[in-house]
Amino acid sequence: MSSATSNAANPAMSMISRINIQQYVVYVGFLAIFLFFAIVLKDSGFLTVRNLSNIVLQTAPITIMAIGMVFVLSAGEIDLSIGSTVAVAALSAAVTMNAYGMIAGIAAGIGAGVAIGLVNGLLVAYVRLPSFLVTLATLGLFAGVARSLTNLRSIPVTDSMFTGFFGSGSLLGIPSLIWWTVIAIVAGHLIFRETRFGAHVLATGDNARAASVSGIPVPRIRLAVLVISGALAGLAGLLYAGRLQAAKYTLGETDLMTVIAAVIVGGTLLNGGKGSIIGALVGSLMMGMLNNGLILMGLSVSDQMIVRGLIILAAVAVSLREKLR
Amino acid sequence: MNTQAPVLQLKDIRKNFDAVVAIENFSLDIYPGEIVALVGDNGAGKSTLIKIVSGVYGPSSGTITIEGETVAMSSATMARSHGIEVVYQDLALADQQAVYMNMFLGRELTNGIGLLDRKTMISETEKLVKELDVRIPSAHATIRDLSGGQRQGVAIARATRWAKKLILLDEPTAALGVAETAKVEEIVQSLKSRNIGVLIISHSLDQVFKLSDRICVLRRGKQIGIRKTSETNKNEIVSMITGVN
Ligand SMILES: Nc1ncnc2c1ncn2[C@@H]1O[C@H](COP(=O)(O)OP(=O)(O)OP(=O)(O)O)[C@@H](O)[C@H]1O
Ligand SMILES: [Mg+2]
Numbered sequence: 001m002s003s004a005t006s007n008a009a010n011p012a013m014s015m016i017s018r019i020n021i022q023q024y025v026v027y028v029g030f031l032a033i034f035l036f037f038a039i040v041l042k043d044s045g046f047l048t049v050r051n052l053s054n055i056v057l058q059t060a061p062i063t064i065m066a067i068g069m070v071f072v073l074s075a076g077e078i079d080l081s082i083g084s085t086v087a088v089a090a091l092s093a094a095v096t097m098n099a100y101g102m103i104a105g106i107a108a109g110i111g112a113g114v115a116i117g118l119v120n121g122l123l124v125a126y127v128r129l130p131s132f133l134v135t136l137a138t139l140g141l142f143a144g145v146a147r148s149l150t151n152l153r154s155i156p157v158t159d160s161m162f163t164g165f166f167g168s169g170s171l172l173g174i175p176s177l178i179w180w181t182v183i184a185i186v187a188g189h190l191i192f193r194e195t196r197f198g199a200h201v202l203a204t205g206d207n208a209r210a211a212s213v214s215g216i217p218v219p220r221i222r223l224a225v226l227v228i229s230g231a232l233a234g235l236a237g238l239l240y241a242g243r244l245q246a247a248k249y250t251l252g253e254t255d256l257m258t259v260i261a262a263v264i265v266g267g268t269l270l271n272g273g274k275g276s277i278i279g280a281l282v283g284s285l286m287m288g289m290l291n292n293g294l295i296l297m298g299l300s301v302s303d304q305m306i307v308r309g310l311i312i313l314a315a316v317a318v319s320l321r322e323k324l325r
Numbered sequence: 326m327n328t329q330a331p332v333l334q335l336k337d338i339r340k341n342f343d344a345v346v347a348i349e350n351f352s353l354d355i356y357p358g359e360i361v362a363l364v365g366d367n368g369a370g371k372s373t374l375i376k377i378v379s380g381v382y383g384p385s386s387g388t389i390t391i392e393g394e395t396v397a398m399s400s401a402t403m404a405r406s407h408g409i410e411v412v413y414q415d416l417a418l419a420d421q422q423a424v425y426m427n428m429f430l431g432r433e434l435t436n437g438i439g440l441l442d443r444k445t446m447i448s449e450t451e452k453l454v455k456e457l458d459v460r461i462p463s464a465h466a467t468i469r470d471l472s473g474g475q476r477q478g479v480a481i482a483r484a485t486r487w488a489k490k491l492i493l494l495d496e497p498t499a500a501l502g503v504a505e506t507a508k509v510e511e512i513v514q515s516l517k518s519r520n521i522g523v524l525i526i527s528h529s530l531d532q533v534f535k536l537s538d539r540i541c542v543l544r545r546g547k548q549i550g551i552r553k554t555s556e557t558n559k560n561e562i563v564s565m566i567t568g569v570n
Pocket of ligand 1: 342347365372373
């Protein structure tokens with residue numbers, strides 16, 4: 001008798017525990033902000049196709065970096081260095097491209113990201129230094145490198161094939177930046193959700209000891225997520241260089257907070273074990289929309305920063321509440 | 326019964342953590358289908374011994390032989406590849422993952438194109454927990470949402486799923502209620518018929534006497550002795566554990 005009752009109650013219970021409110025916060029938040037701007041800014045051009053597609057184009061580098069950050073955070077680490085990786089990658093690509101052509105430039109940009117990821121990853125995975133400190137240090141270090149690389153000068157990117165491929169071009173009527181976003185999201189989601197590697201990333205961030213005694217190569221996972229993050233930050237650098245047709249040391253400087261906010265709002269836990277690529281995409285679009293809307297509303301730069309800071313605070317609060325539940 | 330070769334032979338095992346000697350001069354053979362209980366007071370070195378066998382710690386000296394082959398076990402993966410499974414005292418479960426992902430932790434099944442085969446993992450998990458009568462809401466449940474006993478059930482189910490030769494159980498019933506304890510004891514006994522060796526740590530002498538074929542006593546890292554369960558009694562074991570008679 002009692003077992004019959006519990007059988008009936010259990011599926012319902014598990015349904016409830018699977019539908020977890022936090023997963024939906026980002027969608028609700030996205031819709032709320034969208035509706036808010038659609039109403040408040042309906043005469044300022046927020047709802048025009050041009051403006052909306054602009055939002056998506058502008059957030060492409062953020063979305064790409066957010067994918068890397070989902071992997072890193074889910075593995076229980078963090079990568080603060082993306083803020084300066086973007087500029088180093090873009091400058092490396094621009095300088096190399098102007099001397100040796102497009103392919104070499106692309107390789108240099110991605111290569112710079114991978115190299116920075118390797119430095120972070122080796123120190124975190126094998127020297128066992130905390131990723132927060134390692135990547136804080138490399139953030140500063142490579143910000144310096146970006147500045148000294150070209151003496152603070154902006155480097156023009158004129159290769160039209162490159163700027164088409166990574167910036168203003170389009171294929172089948174769809175802008176290349178959207179292609180990049182879609183490809184990265186689909187690949188990222190598949191790898192994160194549907195492969196053993198993704199499962200191992202989550203297990204590592206959830207309980208590194210359990211992962212380790214279960215035969216998961218924890219150090220290699222930590223190295224891998226930081227390299228992925230570096231490579232994607234490198235790609236983000238190429239996208240900036242392609243869209244702006246120039247590389248400068250300031251590229252990506254203010255992106256770190258936006259990326260982390262997008263990822264956390266999207267349901268990825270700061271302390272590992274849980275993440276969502278799709279959530280990060282929605283979080284990233286939400287951040288882009290917020291930027292766009294606040295500008296259209298005529299808020300000053302300082303007010304924009306305050307509002308964004310408050311949103312991030314709220315996001316982190318929700319994230320930690322979930323963890324402590 | 327002991328005409329077969331031992332599954333596991335430990336010889337002169339010693340382990341120190343810097344100045345602390347956690348285990349010394351430890352020797353023990355475990356045969357297929359045999360249940361050996363490891364007893365001793367807190368800090369006697371029982372968990373350390375299990376972690377040496379499972380490959381979490383390398384022994385400072387001594388040899389480990391599995392089915393006649395001397396192994397240098399430096400990693401948990403190596404132990405598992407030898408068919409040894411462990412239920413750790415501090416459960417090695419990933420709290421925020423689903424039961425079925427924990428059941429296959431580090432050994433996830435994939436389909437032809439390398440993507441996770443959740444369907445098979447879920448159905449195998451459901452079958453297994455049903456067989457072992459582990460009462461969890463579903464294979465999808467998150468470990469964090471389970472009770473201590475349910476978690477222990479998952480950990481034991483996982484070990485029995487994968488073990489081929491030996492299961493090491495570190496206080497498997499410490500957190501369990503009466504019915505659940507009986508269930509775990511039943512599972513442990515059923516391993517006998519699968520010819521799997523068991524090394525079980527327990528503070529409950531009742532349980533030790535109910536389950537084991539032999540009892541091995543540790544006191545402050547020293548092996549005090551091994552007794553056949555049928556040829557000893559609680560008084561003797563207690564005095565061996567405490568050193569008082
Ligand atoms: N990683 C470690 N580093 C240093 N000392 C350790 C470590 N692990 C165990 N020890 C020490 O080794 C000794 C044996 O510990 P162990 O955990 O094996 O005891 P135990 O018999 O399992 O006790 P309990 O019944 O409380 O679980 C203790 O003195 C403990 O402090
Ligand atoms: Mg112990």
